[in-house]
Amino acid sequence: MFYLAAALLIGAILAxxxxxxxxxxxxxxxxxxFHAFLVxxxxxxxxxxxxxxxxxxxxxxxxxSERLGWATYILLxxxxxxxxxxxxxxxxxxxxxxGWLLVLSALxxxxxxxxxxxxxxxxxxxxxxxxxxxxx
Amino acid sequence: MPLLARxxxxxxxxxxxxxxxxGGLMLANKGVPFYPALxxxxxxxxxxxxxxxxxxxxxxVAYWILPRYWQGGRGDTRGVWLAxxxxxxxxxLVILTGWLGLPPFWFLLGRxxxxxxxxxxxxxxxxxxxxxxxxx
Numbered sequence: 001m002f003y004l005a006a007a008l009l010i011g012a013i014l015a016x017x018x019x020x021x022x023x024x025x026x027x028x029x030x031x032x033x034f035h036a037f038l039v040x041x042x043x044x045x046x047x048x049x050x051x052x053x054x055x056x057x058x059x060x061x062x063x064x065s066e067r068l069g070w071a072t073y074i075l076l077x078x079x080x081x082x083x084x085x086x087x088x089x090x091x092x093x094x095x096x097x098x099g100w101l102l103v104l105s106a107l108x109x110x111x112x113x114x115x116x117x118x119x120x121x122x123x124x125x126x127x128x129x130x131x132x133x134x135x136x
Numbered sequence: 137m138p139l140l141a142r143x144x145x146x147x148x149x150x151x152x153x154x155x156x157x158x159g160g161l162m163l164a165n166k167g168v169p170f171y172p173a174l175x176x177x178x179x180x181x182x183x184x185x186x187x188x189x190x191x192x193x194x195x196x197v198a199y200w201i202l203p204r205y206w207q208g209g210r211g212d213t214r215g216v217w218l219a220x221x222x223x224x225x226x227x228x229l230v231i232l233t234g235w236l237g238l239p240p241f242w243f244l245l246g247r248x249x250x251x252x253x254x255x256x257x258x259x260x261x262x263x264x265x266x267x268x269x270x271x272x
Binding site for chain 2: 038042046050055083086087090096098099100101102103105106107109110113114116117120121124125126127
């Protein structure tokens with residue numbers, strides 16, 4: 001929800017350029033707007049609902065690895081926050097520090113996505129035999 | 137989870153991993169340029185994540201979770217099989233058209249296959265969207 005609100009606010013700021021003259025930093029917010037919306041809101045909502053609703057893995061670990069779940073959350077959000085901060089600044093005044101923060105952001109988000117895929121893969125299964133008989 | 141839902145969801149997860157990998161490579165390359173041709177991955181990145189991942193996951197979860205017929209489970213599955221093959225061939229046709237520089241006809245065919253996939257899926261799933269009393 002935080003990223004949805006943030007994305008819509010950034011969208012409003014981008015739209016405001018057609019009315020007022022805004023600082024040049026605002027021009028670099030386009031990709032940030034898209035990714036706050038699509039990664040921060042939609043992808044994260046899907047990850048959250050899938051973690052909650054996908055079939056249980058087994059009795060001991062119904063949602064797979066809780067550690068991987070936490071890793072997904074932390075890596076994705078840390079990576080996205082770094083991008084939101086570093087990308088507009090790097091676009092305006094490219095410097096090694098901002099460039100490497102973008103590399104770090106890319107790595108963290110990629111690892112977050114991978115953690116989700118690994119943890120969800122085993123939960124996409126046929127279910128127990130009794131359940132199958134009831135469901136066809 | 138039935139076979140078709142598992143196929144849709146797992147294929148979506150593969151597309152998510154691939155889409156995140158392409159996105160991560162492009163973002164890292166934006167921060168510290170190391171291979172300019174990576175920008176050619178942008179259309180594939182968008183296609184994989186918007187259609188290959190988000191749409192396909194939604195179809196898989198809908199097929200799994202929408203109300204089943206009183207007798208006959210999820211009914212005739214041919215439309216959903218068709219949707220699975222159409223959607224994925226559409227996604228890869230659109231991606232390969234860009235990568236291999238194929239004539240625009242193949243791009244159009246890819247998009248038409250994606251539309252046909254959703255129509256086939258909707259036609260199959262429509263009768264399952266009912267109230268608890270069975271009202272449409």
